[in-house]
Amino acid sequence: MVDVTRYMGVVFVKVGDVKAAPGGVIRATIVGVEESDRYDKLNAELSNGMTLSLNTTNTTTLALAYGTNSDLWIGKEIELYVGQVEFQGKAQEAVLVRPISPKIEQKVKPKKKLSHDLDDEIPM
Numbered sequence: 001m002v003d004v005t006r007y008m009g010v011v012f013v014k015v016g017d018v019k020a021a022p023g024g025v026i027r028a029t030i031v032g033v034e035e036s037d038r039y040d041k042l043n044a045e046l047s048n049g050m051t052l053s054l055n056t057t058n059t060t061t062l063a064l065a066y067g068t069n070s071d072l073w074i075g076k077e078i079e080l081y082v083g084q085v086e087f088q089g090k091a092q093e094a095v096l097v098r099p100i101s102p103k104i105e106q107k108v109k110p111k112k113k114l115s116h117d118l119d120d121e122i123p124m
Contacts, residue, residue: 010043010051011049011050011051012050012051013046013051013052013080015093015095018080019082024081025079025081026048026080027080028047028077028078029075030044030045030046030075030076030078031047032074033045033074039053041054041055042070044062052097055085055094058096058097061097061098061099062076062099065099065103065104066103066104072104075101076100076101078097078099078100078101080098081096081098082096083096
């Protein structure tokens with residue numbers, strides 16, 4: 001027997017896949033995150049065997065929910081649905097992410113005050 005999965009190529013989630021799913025949503029768990037070989041984007045590998053190319057909207061959604069370290073996204077359940085995004089000034093349908101697993105409480109580091117900030121007194 002030969003496992004043929006390596007010959008099948010990557011199956012990316014498309015708008016039509018989500019629309020065809022029961023209730024118009026797909027639930028899956030993130031099992032891996034990799035940088036795209038072709039585009040300046042991340043790809044999220046999902047438990048259902050599909051891959052989601054993460055646009056800026058989805059990357060931001062996941063980072064706000066689970067942190068900016070993509071290793072923390074692994075094991076998190078998400079829901080995919082069809083929504084609208086603006087691309088080149090026009091609204092278009094896209095696969096969007098909704099976090100299902102509880103969000104991670106994140107501590108935000110305060111920005112350091114630069115020594116040359118504009119609130120210093122002006123010497124006369």
